[in-house]
Amino acid sequence: MKKHFLSIALAASLGLSGVQTVLAEPVAVDGNSIFIIDNSVDGSQIVVRNLNNGQLNTCLANAGQNLLELGVNTIATDILIKNGTAVVTTYNDASLVTDVKLVDVTSCPIVSTVDLSACYATVEDDRLMIPCLRYGANLISVILKQRGNSMNFEFDSYKPGKGRRHDD
Numbered sequence: 001m002k003k004h005f006l007s008i009a010l011a012a013s014l015g016l017s018g019v020q021t022v023l024a025e026p027v028a029v030d031g032n033s034i035f036i037i038d039n040s041v042d043g044s045q046i047v048v049r050n051l052n053n054g055q056l057n058t059c060l061a062n063a064g065q066n067l068l069e070l071g072v073n074t075i076a077t078d079i080l081i082k083n084g085t086a087v088v089t090t091y092n093d094a095s096l097v098t099d100v101k102l103v104d105v106t107s108c109p110i111v112s113t114v115d116l117s118a119c120y121a122t123v124e125d126d127r128l129m130i131p132c133l134r135y136g137a138n139l140i141s142v143i144l145k146q147r148g149n150s151m152n153f154e155f156d157s158y159k160p161g162k163g164r165r166h167d168d
Contacts (some may be wrong), residue, residue: 006062006110011125011128014136016142025037025038025039026076026077027079028080028081028086029051029081030050030081030105030110031051031109031110032050032052032109033048033049033050033052033059033105033108033109033110034048034049034054034141035047035048035079035081035086035105035137036048036049036079036090037077037078037079037106039076041067041073042142043067043068043069043070043164044067044068044070044074044076044090045066045067045068045073046060046066046068046077046079046086046088047059047066048066048101048105048108048117050109051067057108057109058107059107059108059109060103060107060108062107063104063107065103065104065107065126066089068088068090068101068103070090070101071092072089072094073092073093073094073095074091074092074093074099075090075091075093075147076089076101077089077090077091077098081105081110083107084104084110085102085105086102086103086104086105087100087102087104087137088100088101089103089139090100117149120132126145126146127143127144127145127146127156128144128146128153129141129142129143129144130142130143130144138160139160140158140159140160141158141159142155142157142158143157143158145157159166
């Protein structure tokens with residue numbers, strides 16, 4: 001609350017002194033997508049752009065999920081992408097209430113393609129991925145999930161028949 005009040009007071013003082021102020025909208029980047037909160041639209045919306053070229057991506061608009069439909073006096077203040085969900089914090093300046101809105105963003109290209117030609121296993125976020133593990137006579141792709149903040153991993157899932165060919 002103090003941070004919000006201080007930001008408003010600073011912006012007001014700069015405005016009164018004749019200094020031009022520009023406020024950037026909150027942004028989150030995940031995989032190959034940039035998620036931007038746009039409060040210029042009534043009810044706010046999420047704009048998605050491709051990370052590689054900056055082109056507009058209509059993945060949420062096509063799914064009908066880009067409009068946040070926030071109430072009067074409510075704006076989106078921040079965005080975070082986690083496990084295919086956009087967590088958007090909101091603030092109502094009339095009731096002084098902070099809340100959250102969840103948006104499914106799995107229709108957007110949030111998964112980065114990883115070239116595995118130079119490595120056999122990768123660690124991304126809290127997952128250890130082993131694309132080719134020989135288990136008995138079978139080749140499987142294994143995913144281990146990190147336990148807490150330690151470097152200990154436990155079995156999460158596997159896919160049979162995945163991986164690279166190896167000569168014996």
